[in-house]
Amino acid sequence: EVFLAPRQAPTKDQVAVDVDKVSIEELLPALPMESRRALLEHQIHTPSPIQALALPHISSGKHAVLISETGSGKTLAYLLPALQRARDADEDDDGSSTGPSSVMIVTPTRELAVQTLAEAEEHCQGILALATLSARASWWNLMDASVIVATPADLLNIFDNEDAEEVKDLLGRVEVFVMDELDELLPKRKYTGRKLARYQDPGMWPAEGLAKRLMRNNERETLQVVAASATAYRSSRLRLEKVLKRDKLNRFPIPLPRLDPQRSSAASLEAAARARSVVEDEESEERRALEEEAHEKQTYRALPAGIQHFTWKVPLSGSHAAALSAALDLLRPQAALVFVCPNAGETVKSVVQDLQTAGWSGADALTRLLFPDSRTVSGKSSTQRGEAKGWRSANRLLDVRDVTRRGYIEEGDFYREAPIFVSAEESVRGLHLDAVEAVFILGLPKTGASYVHMAGRTGRLPHPRGRAVLVAHGRELMKVTRGFLTETGIRKWEPLGWGSPSLSDMASMADPGSRNVKTWVDDLYSVEEKKAQRSEAAARLDAALGGPVRRLRKRT
Numbered sequence: 001e002v003f004l005a006p007r008q009a010p011t012k013d014q015v016a017v018d019v020d021k022v023s024i025e026e027l028l029p030a031l032p033m034e035s036r037r038a039l040l041e042h043q044i045h046t047p048s049p050i051q052a053l054a055l056p057h058i059s060s061g062k063h064a065v066l067i068s069e070t071g072s073g074k075t076l077a078y079l080l081p082a083l084q085r086a087r088d089a090d091e092d093d094d095g096s097s098t099g100p101s102s103v104m105i106v107t108p109t110r111e112l113a114v115q116t117l118a119e120a121e122e123h124c125q126g127i128l129a130l131a132t133l134s135a136r137a138s139w140w141n142l143m144d145a146s147v148i149v150a151t152p153a154d155l156l157n158i159f160d161n162e163d164a165e166e167v168k169d170l171l172g173r174v175e176v177f178v179m180d181e182l183d184e185l186l187p188k189r190k191y192t193g194r195k196l197a198r199y200q201d202p203g204m205w206p207a208e209g210l211a212k213r214l215m216r217n218n219e220r221e222t223l224q225v226v227a228a229s230a231t232a233y234r235s236s237r238l239r240l241e242k243v244l245k246r247d248k249l250n251r252f253p254i255p256l257p258r259l260d261p262q263r264s265s266a267a268s269l270e271a272a273a274r275a276r277s278v279v280e281d282e283e284s285e286e287r288r289a290l291e292e293e294a295h296e297k298q299t300y301r302a303l304p305a306g307i308q309h310f311t312w313k314v315p316l317s318g319s320h321a322a323a324l325s326a327a328l329d330l331l332r333p334q335a336a337l338v339f340v341c342p343n344a345g346e347t348v349k350s351v352v353q354d355l356q357t358a359g360w361s362g363a364d365a366l367t368r369l370l371f372p373d374s375r376t377v378s379g380k381s382s383t384q385r386g387e388a389k390g391w392r393s394a395n396r397l398l399d400v401r402d403v404t405r406r407g408y409i410e411e412g413d414f415y416r417e418a419p420i421f422v423s424a425e426e427s428v429r430g431l432h433l434d435a436v437e438a439v440f441i442l443g444l445p446k447t448g449a450s451y452v453h454m455a456g457r458t459g460r461l462p463h464p465r466g467r468a469v470l471v472a473h474g475r476e477l478m479k480v481t482r483g484f485l486t487e488t489g490i491r492k493w494e495p496l497g498w499g500s501p502s503l504s505d506m507a508s509m510a511d512p513g514s515r516n517v518k519t520w521v522d523d524l525y526s527v528e529e530k531k532a533q534r535s536e537a538a539a540r541l542d543a544a545l546g547g548p549v550r551r552l553r554k555r556t
């Protein structure tokens with residue numbers, strides 16, 4: 001019944017944005033007018049906990065690894081102070097020998113780069129020269145840019161075709177280097193592409209190559225490194241630190257200061273200040289033992305508390321898409337994201353087709369949009385092939401953002417026309433789509449971290465409520481609900497429903513005039529499927545015992 005209740009209006013944040021004594025302006029006094037206006041437009045008044053910690057820390061030029069829940073505003077937490085620092089550096093610049101200062105932000109996908117760029121543009125119009133993105137940018141755009149947002153492989157590819165001196169010039173201007181989604185940029189696994197990395201040793205990720213090149217070519221004393229992710233676990237941090245340790249100018253304190261509101265009781269500005277000194281103490285601390293990571297994972301909550309987690313059990317013979325359709329009918333989200341895991345036995349395309357058949361006219365694919373080689377350093381031919389694709393996807397992403405913007409979706413819209421975007425995990429890493437009220441994950445996610453990033457596409461600020469539904473077979477569900485506990489910090493997945501009706505049934509149910517969802521879900525699943533399952537179980541037992549159970553009993 002809970003799930004059939006009319007949708008509740010999102011209530012104000014319960015995810016502890018209780019730093020309401022402070023405002024972002026107080027934390028960043030030199031915030032320019034454009035930024036203030038942009039914040040007001042997005043109804044951003046009080047900083048989120050990570051912002052309360054990060055804004056003063058980063059604007060003072062200190063390095064940082066930002067770790068906080070998905071959708072908690074990490075982007076603004078690094079963007080606002082980074083833009084500020086680039087401006088300040090420009091003002092201090094006595095001669096024009098070093099040229100203007102710039103902020104370089106690298107992301108694992110072009111889509112995320114497009115989104116971050118759009119956010120940066122809102123906050124720096126007219127103040128900094130130009131923000132740009134390598135995928136579309138010519139070399140001259142890049143040379144002029146104050147903010148560069150791109151994937152590391154794109155940047156390395158562009159650098160490769162240019163004069164080394166000019167590249168040195170460009171890198172020499174970088175004042176703040178940001179790695180968004182650190183664990184995706186520097187994953188634990190090794191790069192095992194068919195082609196050897198052209199720039200560095202085999203096994204190196206492009207982000208590593210870029211960081212090394214930056215350190216070699218940038219002589220600024222004040223060069224600042226910031227990394228961010230909800231799941232920046234120890235292994236990714238160590239990998240980054242290993243690169244930074246090699247800096248000839250010794251600019252980076254190891255371990256890097258870690259900003260994590262959950263580890264500091266940042267409930268007020270005083271607490272945030274206390275937390276900052278905790279962080280500074282940490283800089284001098286010895287590297288911790290390996291158990292720490294286990295402990296960290298155990299106590300760490302990478303997803304906001306406003307997300308409810310559900311399971312939907314698919315029978316072995318049933319289809320995930322049909323189960324998804326039934327689950328959608330129960331939850332009726334304003335907009336939804338669906339992830340198809342590789343082991344689900346279904347593809348994005350087939351799921352979209354099945355949803356369309358079942359009457360979900362708003363279903364559409366949002367996948368394989370990303371530049372295919374954006375994650376590894378690779379050969380040129382694939383780069384060129386990816387170029388056009390990358391652009392189509394980037395533009396499409398902006399359309400998708402509009403479609404899912406709250407306010408564009410009329411409350412009264414018939415729920416079967418709601419936008420439902422079907423995708424694969426990596427395409428949507430880090431993206432913010434506003435009205436996504438529910439996320440459906442079909443099949444078994446690879447790791448707890450990938451569950452976190454998929455489920456984290458809902459319940460994001462400023463509407464921190466959402467639902468994540470894992471649609472999978474019984475065994476897979478068990479694996480998740482038992483095995484992912486430590487990585488996700490989720491204590492319980494509530495069962496939402498089970499079974500998968502035939503798609504033609506779903507289609508006939510798509511008539512808005514005749515919907516008593518609860519009744520037909522009960523009819524379809526509870527009675528018929530349960531009966532079928534019971535006889536199936538009996539048959540299995542028979543087989544295990546070498547004959548029908550009842551007859552055995554009769555004989556004895």
Ligand SMILES: Nc1ncnc2c1ncn2[C@@H]1O[C@H](COP(=O)(O)OP(=O)(O)OP(=O)(O)O)[C@@H](O)[C@H]1O
Pocket residue numbers: 042043044045046047048051068069070071072073074075076229230429430431432456460461462
């Ligand atoms: N202080 C705030 N109050 C309300 N909304 C905010 C605040 N800060 C950011 N937001 C909004 O929250 C949304 C999510 O922010 P953002 O994309 O930066 O999350 P994130 O922490 O980077 O998440 P992820 O880990 O999934 O990448 C954005 O649309 C942003 O406008």
